[in-house]
Amino acid sequence: MQTAKSRYLFYRVIGYLLVILSMFMLLTAGVAVYFNEQSFWSYLTSSLLTISVGYSLVYKGRHDFVLMKRQLFLLTTLCWLSICLFATLPFVLVLPGISYVDAVFETVSAITTTGATVLKGLDTMPRGLLFWRAVLQWIGGVGIIVMAIAILPALKIGGMKLFKTENSDISEKILPRSSSLSLMIGVVYLTMSASCMTLFYLFGMNGFDAITHGMTTVATGGFANYDASFGHFNDQPELLWIASVFMLLSALPLVLLVGTLRGHKWLLLRDPQVRAFLSITAFCVVLLTLYQHHHNDRPLLDALTHTTFNVISIITTCGYASENYAAWGGLALIIFFYLTFSGGCSGSTTGGLKIFRTQLAGLLLIKQFKLLVHPNAVWVQKYGSKPVNDQLLGSVLAFCFIYFASIGALALGLSMYELDFVTALTGAATAISNVGPGLGPVIGPDGTFASLPDGAKWLISFGMLLGRLEILTVLLLFTPMYWRF
Amino acid sequence: MQTAKSRYLFYRVIGYLLVILSMFMLLTAGVAVYFNEQSFWSYLTSSLLTISVGYSLVYKGRHDFVLMKRQLFLLTTLCWLSICLFATLPFVLVLPGISYVDAVFETVSAITTTGATVLKGLDTMPRGLLFWRAVLQWIGGVGIIVMAIAILPALKIGGMKLFKTENSDISEKILPRSSSLSLMIGVVYLTMSASCMTLFYLFGMNGFDAITHGMTTVATGGFANYDASFGHFNDQPELLWIASVFMLLSALPLVLLVGTLRGHKWLLLRDPQVRAFLSITAFCVVLLTLYQHHHNDRPLLDALTHTTFNVISIITTCGYASENYAAWGGLALIIFFYLTFSGGCSGSTTGGLKIFRTQLAGLLLIKQFKLLVHPNAVWVQKYGSKPVNDQLLGSVLAFCFIYFASIGALALGLSMYELDFVTALTGAATAISNVGPGLGPVIGPDGTFASLPDGAKWLISFGMLLGRLEILTVLLLFTPMYWRF
Numbered sequence: 017m018q019t020a021k022s023r024y025l026f027y028r029v030i031g032y033l034l035v036i037l038s039m040f041m042l043l044t045a046g047v048a049v050y051f052n053e054q055s056f057w058s059y060l061t062s063s064l065l066t067i068s069v070g071y072s073l074v075y076k077g078r079h080d081f082v083l084m085k086r087q088l089f090l091l092t093t094l095c096w097l098s099i100c101l102f103a104t105l106p107f108v109l110v111l112p113g114i115s116y117v118d119a120v121f122e123t124v125s126a127i128t129t130t131g132a133t134v135l136k137g138l139d140t141m142p143r144g145l146l147f148w149r150a151v152l153q154w155i156g157g158v159g160i161i162v163m164a165i166a167i168l169p170a171l172k173i174g175g176m177k178l179f180k181t182e183n184s185d186i187s188e189k190i191l192p193r194s195s196s197l198s199l200m201i202g203v204v205y206l207t208m209s210a211s212c213m214t215l216f217y218l219f220g221m222n223g224f225d226a227i228t229h230g231m232t233t234v235a236t237g238g239f240a241n242y243d244a245s246f247g248h249f250n251d252q253p254e255l256l257w258i259a260s261v262f263m264l265l266s267a268l269p270l271v272l273l274v275g276t277l278r279g280h281k282w283l284l285l286r287d288p289q290v291r292a293f294l295s296i297t298a299f300c301v302v303l304l305t306l307y308q309h310h311h312n313d314r315p316l317l318d319a320l321t322h323t324t325f326n327v328i329s330i331i332t333t334c335g336y337a338s339e340n341y342a343a344w345g346g347l348a349l350i351i352f353f354y355l356t357f358s359g360g361c362s363g364s365t366t367g368g369l370k371i372f373r374t375q376l377a378g379l380l381l382i383k384q385f386k387l388l389v390h391p392n393a394v395w396v397q398k399y400g401s402k403p404v405n406d407q408l409l410g411s412v413l414a415f416c417f418i419y420f421a422s423i424g425a426l427a428l429g430l431s432m433y434e435l436d437f438v439t440a441l442t443g444a445a446t447a448i449s450n451v452g453p454g455l456g457p458v459i460g461p462d463g464t465f466a467s468l469p470d471g472a473k474w475l476i477s478f479g480m481l482l483g484r485l486e487i488l489t490v491l492l493l494f495t496p497m498y499w500r501f
Numbered sequence: 502m503q504t505a506k507s508r509y510l511f512y513r514v515i516g517y518l519l520v521i522l523s524m525f526m527l528l529t530a531g532v533a534v535y536f537n538e539q540s541f542w543s544y545l546t547s548s549l550l551t552i553s554v555g556y557s558l559v560y561k562g563r564h565d566f567v568l569m570k571r572q573l574f575l576l577t578t579l580c581w582l583s584i585c586l587f588a589t590l591p592f593v594l595v596l597p598g599i600s601y602v603d604a605v606f607e608t609v610s611a612i613t614t615t616g617a618t619v620l621k622g623l624d625t626m627p628r629g630l631l632f633w634r635a636v637l638q639w640i641g642g643v644g645i646i647v648m649a650i651a652i653l654p655a656l657k658i659g660g661m662k663l664f665k666t667e668n669s670d671i672s673e674k675i676l677p678r679s680s681s682l683s684l685m686i687g688v689v690y691l692t693m694s695a696s697c698m699t700l701f702y703l704f705g706m707n708g709f710d711a712i713t714h715g716m717t718t719v720a721t722g723g724f725a726n727y728d729a730s731f732g733h734f735n736d737q738p739e740l741l742w743i744a745s746v747f748m749l750l751s752a753l754p755l756v757l758l759v760g761t762l763r764g765h766k767w768l769l770l771r772d773p774q775v776r777a778f779l780s781i782t783a784f785c786v787v788l789l790t791l792y793q794h795h796h797n798d799r800p801l802l803d804a805l806t807h808t809t810f811n812v813i814s815i816i817t818t819c820g821y822a823s824e825n826y827a828a829w830g831g832l833a834l835i836i837f838f839y840l841t842f843s844g845g846c847s848g849s850t851t852g853g854l855k856i857f858r859t860q861l862a863g864l865l866l867i868k869q870f871k872l873l874v875h876p877n878a879v880w881v882q883k884y885g886s887k888p889v890n891d892q893l894l895g896s897v898l899a900f901c902f903i904y905f906a907s908i909g910a911l912a913l914g915l916s917m918y919e920l921d922f923v924t925a926l927t928g929a930a931t932a933i934s935n936v937g938p939g940l941g942p943v944i945g946p947d948g949t950f951a952s953l954p955d956g957a958k959w960l961i962s963f964g965m966l967l968g969r970l971e972i973l974t975v976l977l978l979f980t981p982m983y984w985r986f
């Protein structure tokens with residue numbers, strides 16, 4: 017029977033993921049030991065529990081299997097849910113006062129790289145737990161996908177195709193063969209992480225902060241070790257600039273970074289998505305810097321530093337805040353609201369709509385305007401140098417529709433828990449886009465999600481997973497249609 | 502030369518429209534005389550000025566003309582602008598203290614059937630001016646289109662096709678031939694207006710209120726004669742129910758009403774758009790009635806009356822308010838926000854996205870979900886009993902995109918004038934959708950647009966025209982692609 021046989025694959029994949037997760041728990045235990053924290057036992061316990069379940073699953077799944085492609089939906093969802101379930105353990109064990117919903121919220125927020133927090137008093141939180149939050153984001157950012165690449169090809173499902181984004185103009189010459197692409201992506205991610213950590217450390221962070229913030233920067237996760245978020249480092253503007261650069265890099269397509277590292281210098285700047293992304297970012301930075309300079313009378317350099325940092329933080333869905341940008345004035349508020357939906361480039365660690373979807377929606381618009389004037393003409397739509405397939409356009413627009421519909425439905429759900437209009441609307445948007453902060457006094461850049469009712473926290477946790485999963489399932493399951501493998 | 506010759510058509514069409522407008526000014530002068538108001542001179546002056554310009558234009562345009570279809574864009578826009586320009590005259594002449602921007606805002610709000618007001622003290626306003634506001638909405642609601650139908654066929658442009666909505670399943674048997682369709686549409690509009698006025702009068706309004714509110718109800722315009730909007734009549738709930746019924750009727754496709762009047766009883770209930778519209782309305786009414794009953798402890802009947810009235814008022818883009826529904830609680834706020842975008846059926850007097858566009862976007866979504874599971878299958882998408890053309894789907898999605906993009910851009914513009922987040926966002930939405938009230942303390946159902954800065958008023962006026970024009974130009978200019986006339 018097919019169903020029974022595909023079960024073996026499910027056991028094996030989830031089992032492997034749990035074993036890997038337990039390794040990171042072990043690492044966290046090491047960190048706790050290093051800082052002389054009693055709670056190292058909690059990480060050790062979590063690790064032992066996770067590895068035993070994980071290994072049992074791998075053992076149960078040792079038989080041959082058959083998989084129908086549509087089951088990848090279920091497998092993907094189950095992988096995320098199992099990781100969330102076990103990753104909750106350290107929070108529950110280390111913080112005895114924490115409610116179960118808070119532990120789940122924080123875990124989901126970490127693993128989906130959203131970075132919304134319900135924890136207060138981060139400045140005095142056990143180092144081990146801060147490390148665990150950061151590691152979860154780092155895994156969530158791209159590690160999960162790298163793991164999927166490492167596991168799925170071995171299972172002959174062709175997960176490698178994941179990273180060939182629909183729009184990339186890259187020939188086989190530029191990219192390495194599939195077998196080494198996953199390795200290259202891993203190397204790029206590790207290199208970026210290590211460079212970011214090193215620079216943070218060289219420019220004044222202590223070692224622990226450099227490592228954790230390096231991880232959450234490159235994962236565009238946005239968890240910080242301080243209640244003031246990245247604003248804790250405001251007296252060292254160099255750190256803000258370093259973070260800005262690495263958030264920007266992490267929002268570029270990973271395959272293009274690989275290609276660039278292989279010596280194709282202009283690959284990035286020739287990509288239409290990257291160009292649009294950089295232009296939008298630059299435009300918002302210039303506009304808001306001038307607005308701040310004239311409207312709030314801030315010195316130009318100071319305005320530039322904080323505008324650059326916060327604009328990049330939101331458009332890349334990282335979600336750090338250097339200060340309460342919601343107080344900058346009406347124009348800033350609306351722009352940050354729009355940036356919440358944007359997201360970075362496809363094939364990066366960011367969430368949100370992604371730039372290429374906005375571009376394709378724009379292409380459709382231009383086509384319709386042309387049709388208005390010349391009703392009988394025929395155009396071939398191009399993106400970069402490739403013609404745009406009608407099927408691709410359809411899937412992109414359907415994604416945009418489901419994306420906004422999900423945000424609408426989630427905001428409706430949140431409003432039932434007596435959240436005000438702005439909190440409900442921006443809370444839904446920030447959850448589905450995996451950004452982190454919303455707007456308004458409650459969940460704005462200087463607020464937390466701690467005071468929300470439990471029901472709202474469950475809904476937002478669901479929304480964060482939905483945001484991450486849609487994008488994954490779109491990547492995983494739309495791919496066969498385009499490459500027919 | 503073609504351009505020179507097409508100019509004659511422009512003169513003639515705009516001239517005719519101004520002559521018709523001047524007739525309504527004359528009627529308003531009559532109303533002022535009836536109420537012994539000195540200001541009747543102002544309407545008379547406006548009328549003389551308008552008719553002389555109008556007649557000169559008709560005379561200048563007496564020659565033969567040639568028209569390229571793409572010029573209809575410009576013609577439509579110029580028609581609206583000229584009408585706005587001359588319709589401003591009574592406001593400027595009767596209210597000497599009014600600023601020019603306020604006069605323009607009020608005129609544009611009236612003629613686009615938006616119904617947002619900058620005037621305070623409506624209860625003591627000269628009756629003539631209240632009548633003028635109502636007449637402008639009545640003209641704007643469908644009169645403008647009826648005029649276009651009466652003029653354009655004579656000019657052999659085929660404006661008749663306007664009312665054959667893309668989705669209608671109506672054969673030639675059900676509808677009359679083109680030559681009498683415009684007449685039938687006029688008759689339906691007049692019948693609805695007269696019935697609404699009569700019922701208002703029979704159930705307790707005075708004659709003047711019955712006539713003006715009848716006009717603004719059927720036009721889904723939403724101007725009331727009182728600062729409390731329709732809430733002035735809260736002690737006569739029958740009036741709220743009558744208004745609800747006529748707003749609902751006015752949000753149905755006019756051609757289907759014509760067909761129904763010709764004896765095809767089930768035409769309306771068989772139409773997929775009408776069914777979806779009624780279902781959405783009923784769902785929101787039931788949900789919010791229960792919410793109000795349980796959450797705000799209102800008696801069930803009272804809750805039902807006010808929920809029905811306000812939900813129908815917003816979904817039909819009429820924009821009356823019987824009370825400050827923004828104070829009903831978080832759920833109500835979000836639902837009213839969503840209803841602002843919805844709009845009624847296509848081919849009605851309502852603004853907004855229109856129900857069939859939401860339905861087609863939903864069709865696309867369902868198709869994509871099917872493709873995820875069965876990547877190689879082929880489906881024929883159906884709307885009602887007709888297959889959905891890819892070109893139609895493209896134009897609908899492009900419209901949705903430009904609609905939301907316009908709202909986004911307008912909100913951005915408004916935020917530059919220091920409007921708060923909610924005012925900027927809902928002000929933009931209510932302007933483009935031609936609804937009327939926004940949310941928040943400033944422009945909410947119990948507020949007015951009076952306190953906004955001049956720049957914001959200009960922007961909103963532009964937005965109201967844009968909302969109306971897009972829909973018109975879409976109707977006017979997308980039509981050739983489908984019927985190739």
Ligand SMILES: [K+]
Binds near residue numbers: 130334451
């Ligand atoms: K984030």
Ligand SMILES: [K+]
Binds near residue numbers: 721818
């Ligand atoms: K209206």
